[in-house]
Amino acid sequence: MSAKSSHRLAMAFIWGGGAITVLILVSIITYVFANGFQVINWEFLTTPPQGGLSGEGGISTAIVTTLYLVVITTVLLIPPGLGAAIYLAEYATDNWLTRTIRYGVETLAGVPSIVFGLFGFALFVTVLHFNFSLLSGALTLVCLLLPTLIRTAEEALKAVPPGHRDGALALGATKWQTIQHVLLPAALPGIVTGIILCVGRVVEETACLYVTLGGSAAMPTSLLSGGRTLSLHLFYLAMETRAFDKAMGTGVVLIATIIIINTFTNWLSRRFQTIMSGAS
């Protein structure tokens, strides 16, 4: 085969790869929307699931549980996540301790969701007697999401131009004052991007919540009541009641949420990059 024709063949293969990737995404979204859109109406969004074998009812309690879980998880996640990021970006020197911590963050990021679930089930549900509850689910999610937040926040802090840091220190600010009044505000859009990324993960996660949240269809009333998020509700609908139309409807709501979150994060991180490159 001549160089020219092998070039053509290879380019066809490469473009084909890209086309198939886009096609996979487009067909998933079109398929779910085409099958789920007709069940979506005001009633579907505002009535609780009936339970039972019919899969009747809407998704109101699943929406509320998802929102609760997002708020609780974020509140519990930010202090340790941001603290660790500040430590790694600003204080850590290159020694065995820092390397161990970094190795911990990296490794934790690869541990599968169900193993976090197993851990949450053993510690929060069983030993600490939080039972199947929002609290158990949120604490498990915090463990799962820490590496994501630490990594994005650390990168955001490191992206702040050194001039900011040097300027503040030269004016006589202490290290902590510099962090608090100069670095954190400058890195804020990047940090927020990381937090929203975590919010998206709360919406997506299922495996670790399947074994810590309990799956009750009722409206949660306290930190210690169980519940089901939208993803979990979809799983129960598909596996237990075989109500595929309602499952598709829930899928539409999930995909729409993720698209909104992704668009917002992209916009935010582009803005952050523009600010950072303009400032340096």
Added chain:
Amino acid sequence: MVFIFGSVSFLILLLIAIFIFKEGLPAFKQIGVFNFLFGTEWRPGREEFGILPMIIGSIVVTIGSMLMAVPLGIACAILLAEVAPERVRQFIRPAVELLVGIPSVVYGLVGMTLIVPAIRHIGGTGYSVLAASIVLMAMVLPTVISISEDSIRAVPREYREGSLALGSTQWQTIWHVLVPAARSGITASVILGMGRAIGETMAMIMVIGNSVMIPTSPLSQARTLTGNIAVEIMYATGIHENALYATGIVLFVLILMINSFGILILKRGASTQYVS
């Protein structure tokens, strides 16, 4: 103070290891490591706990999905890094990001209602290793694409220009210069993709059938290590529960090995490459 927060994720990793090992070790002791890892019968009612079918199930779907995801992912990575004009890139990249964001239960649902019935026409119940591999392929594709793309992009410009100046076609440059130069990153993308594939749970439960059996053909049902834990942990007690934690240990160690290997290759590649 900041240091305490700094070490928190390492502490969590330690806690996870401690808890899962504490709950799982009694199973290894009572059943025996060999019988547990290589036993082919899993019958909790008769206190038989062998996870070989699940180990094989996990490995088979992982290999099946990578067979499809690797050529597709690398082609797409080359497209994004070298070939496509900016306008096309801005269209494909959000698509890849969205593939990451779609919840695994949605993949499972599409698998159950679209792929499983299609496979039923070929034979069997449709719930199969093949269905699981196809669903998993879509899920690991973004990992392969993004890491491969980054590593191809990281090859210095001189390599490209040198090769083109010698009269190579664009494809010869890609295949004989860029891909070899980026091979550690591409290898790492495959290994980290495998890590993600072995860890996937919900979508696998939904399409693989969950029967405890060693799959004999792509149309056979099977069960993965992750599925074994998720399906039974809610009602298991006693030694059965310990055996599920022990399944978690096997999964944990497997993932740790795979990911450490992937990260190692990625780092070594980054440090030894391009010393000019």
